[in-house]
Amino acid sequence: MGTKSVKVKTLADKYGVSVKEIIKELESQGFGDDVKSASSVIPPDAVELVKSYLDELMAKRGGEPGRGAGNRDGGGAVSAASAGQQEVHIKGPVIVKSLAEALGKRPNEVITSLMMMNVLASINQMLEPAVAVELAAKMGFTLVIDKRGKEEHVQKDAGSQSADAPEEIEFADNPKDIIARQPIVTFMGHVDHGKTSLQDAIRKTRVAAGEAGGITQHIGASIAHCGNKSVTFVDTPGHEAFTAMRARGANVTDIVVLVVAADDGFMPQTIEAMNHAKAAKVPIIVAMNKIDLPNANPDKVLLNMQQNGLMPEDWGGTIGVVKVSAKTGQGIDDLLERILLEAEMLELKGNPKRPAEAFVLESQLEQGYGPTASIVVKNGTLHVGDPIICGEYYGKVKGLIDHRGQRIKSAGPSTPVKIVGLSGVPDAGTKLVVCKSEKEAKEIGEARSASKRVETLSGKGGGMTLDDLFSQMENGKRNTLKVVVKTDVCGSSEAIVESLKKLPSEKISVEVLHAAVGAITESDVQLAASSNAIVIGFHVRVNPGVNDLAKKENVEIRLYSIIYELLEDIKDAMAGRLEPDKREKELGVAHILKIFELSRGPKICGCMVDKGVVKVGSKSRVFRKGELIFNGEVRSLRRFQDDVKEVRQGMECGIKLDNFLDFDVGDVIQFYEIELKKATL
Template identity: 50%
Template sequence: DDDDENLQPRPPVVTVMGHVDHGKTSLLDAIRRTDVAAGESGGITQHIGAYQITTANENVITFIDTPGHEAFTEMRSRGANITDIVVLVVAADDSVMAQTVEAINHAKAAGCPVIVAVNKCDKPEADPQRVRNDLLQQEIVTEDFGGDVLCVDVSAHTGLGLDKLEEAIMLQSELLELRANPDRNADGVVIESKVERGRGSVATLLVQRGTLRQGDIFVIGAESGRVRALLDDRGQKLAQAGPGQPVEILGLNGTPMAGDSCVVVETEARAREIAEYRTRRNKDHDAARGARGSVEQMLSAIAAGEAEELPVVIKTDVHGSLEAIRVALEKLGTEQVKVRMLSSGVGALSESDISLATASNAIVIGFNVRAIPQARDLAKRDGVEIRYHSIIYELIDEVKAAMGGLLSPDTQEDFIGYAEIRQVFGVSKVGKVAGCMVTEGVIKRGCKVRLLRDNVVIHEGALKTLKRFKDEVKEVREGFECGMSFENYSDIQEKDMIECFEIREIARTLD
């Protein structure tokens, strides 16, 4: 982590969400037209999935422009939380619709603060107050009602209130205290990627920390490469890009996925090693993903102390059933384990329900309803199990069973020592052995280890041998030399660091 004195303010990253016909795209276009820097550069707007504007007050804001909120959730399911603030667009003539509720659920699940933009306020039938009232039912309490959610009346058509929306975004970002260190190797997240004729694989990257420069060697997901060119959202070439800035990068060896992380490393050899490690890890992850989302899997996650709440996505045939189920599920919660209703509604299970469940590792329940074919295919692809019920008490019993006896021991990771590899030897029948100096703490036989190269983890596993001279020992303390080898792993080099840790179980009580 970066020291406080190295952190500098960075622009907020904003995702705009809302119902398909409520003017999300026209609002983004209107905001883009307010960019005071646009006239200076004169470039033609490129669609790269994100862009940055400078407001009249010289504040910089980054907007993520991805189609639908599925993309947002897909990124979350890959562990990428790139958004600081969600702007929820609601039309003043239509008010809250089904997709508005979905967008609210996605924003809540990601833990993002929401700013409401009531659009189409120039229309004669506009009723912004009704929007504020309807949002109360979704637990979005705007400032007018004494809540903390900022709400701005806007019109993408006339430009009304866009300056106030930008002010609200900056106000919210000040509360979040968004800062990053620009003076380090860059890391970031892929927003979009594609293959273009003549340019090869192209990725839009949001730089989160550090500064990305032309010529940097990087790893994105399981792909490596060297930055051949950096382009902004107007197609202009850049020499570098800092925290909070979206850029298109050329020079990839393959096409990454949205949500993949990017790190800059020192050499191409390092980049290849990390890419190979991630490829292996992805294979293991894919094998495990087949079982994700089943109730049994959820049970074992809770039993292993990984979950203290049971996230549920539920759809029913009528509102009456939904309310009865919601009340019954709330009563099941204890202080240790609760049911968390991520999303609930009336009607068939949709793709949005499945993608939300995938991102949050939730179980999906259909009560007297079924999933639409596309949602069924998505559930199959992501290994999410859908449980169908037609009798309320059976549904409640199943969830109860999933929560019964779930007080599991907490596990905690304790770092116990670090060692630096000073020499690498080849030993017959053993393979490669690392000659190490323990630089901190203690290294114990049987403990878990991580191998770090340039501060990037390239292997995690267990010690096979731990020796002082030719004798097997139980532990080696700081300042002493030792020899060690790893279970099923031999790609070790001088100057690699070995991090040694233990997993400790802490008994949980009902108190």
């Protein structure tokens, strides 16, 4: 909340001081033009400074400080009245404003003292604890930084156990309640090797046709039925940018189907996916897809497997290999049988009567629903109305939507559902559990959110030293492309940010100012405008009126649906931010034969073009006896009575140069142009 404007008389009455005294203080702060009388309104940005001054004045006089400053912010446990004490307590993180209040000093005094210590900081900026302690010592105080206030300590101690408990509570299962659950299977592999198409063939549905570029963009889950048994499928994108999402898919899965194209064999992302599965200690089945192609080479795939530590059964190993074709349907039944066989060997069990335990596959903001999360229930049963906690977000299950888009009342073990009712968008891979009550879930969520905020603030550098500032000025040659990223789902946001950070360049770096889920808003454009950044949207829309603001602020908004295009365009944008390489290209040479004086305007030199060509607008250098006397450009060319754009070798012409009159017969004029070559990363 911003500070409200206050009248001079109101403040004078509150503190029991004269109006003149307050006006004098405002004049010393540089606000004299705005405040002239008792009815004048003190600007919002001056209110805090004046209140700090009055608190200090009251403390010196031994009176009670005004309620407006010293006791308003919980940041300082000691107000200006207790400034005489040697030991001062303050809550961390330490803000300049709260430090000033705790020490009983005016904020501008603290800021000035910080500058003397080579630290630049504004009134609302956070300081490093060591800097704050050193500053307090110089002012005659011993500063003690508490992590939390007393009330917070009590509240945290009371709720600290419950804050971590939901995910760690061990539930005692009744053996009678334990049943076999269906396997959760993840399809992994290189891009365009047919993961989604293979699942389509299994589910007998069409998914890939709806994906931009035929490439799966987000993790999705669905159920396929095989006789009286079912299999839950998790489809992870194949592009290497989605490494983190694929790793999460491996962590919630029971079996990995590694899809390898029979014509391509193992590719970089195939090996990467295999390593994720191995790290998660998940059984692997190799699906040799595109076996119907004439250039299919099964032996190559088997050799690649052996080279990467996957010994196929045909070669005496333990890894099952199934030859399939998503196009013709060949081998689909064999693959399902193999999956169910592996699941049988794993003896997967679940207890539908215990509170649900699930993992987030994907999360997003959806119109009409708010924050939603696609989850897979690993154990237990999730019911509509259950109070839940997922990381720092909490809520009550308002709706469960299955993989077919239908609303259901409960979801048992190994069931993928979309959940509605969370207070925010959790990170993919976060564990979701059921709490005892909605009140408990809210308390834990808010405590975690506050804790995360403190950690975030504490992790940032406090202020900037003058040395840092000068070194940044000296290193100003290094360019930065700043971007604001908005995506439809959390996993895409993380993957795009990681991909942008990995773009290689010694000349320019990418800085992600903000990455979030949801449509592109006015605040995104304003952030980009203030930071000279571009806005990137991935599978999102632009809110009404935002494009007009972007044009007004000269902010570029780029929308994408395929990650390849996004990364390629960003590379081009990075190259565009670099200064182009400049190179001189010689055009021609001429020498002056005669000087023509005109009644009006500058002199014109009559020249003979000895070499090359002379063009209007080209750069020129004038040499006299081998020494350079002028560097400019050709303003106009005349041949006989006509103005021309260029004159070639062996022809005479009249040349008028830009702001140069000191011609002499025999001077040599050299013509050239600057070629701009696109800079490379």
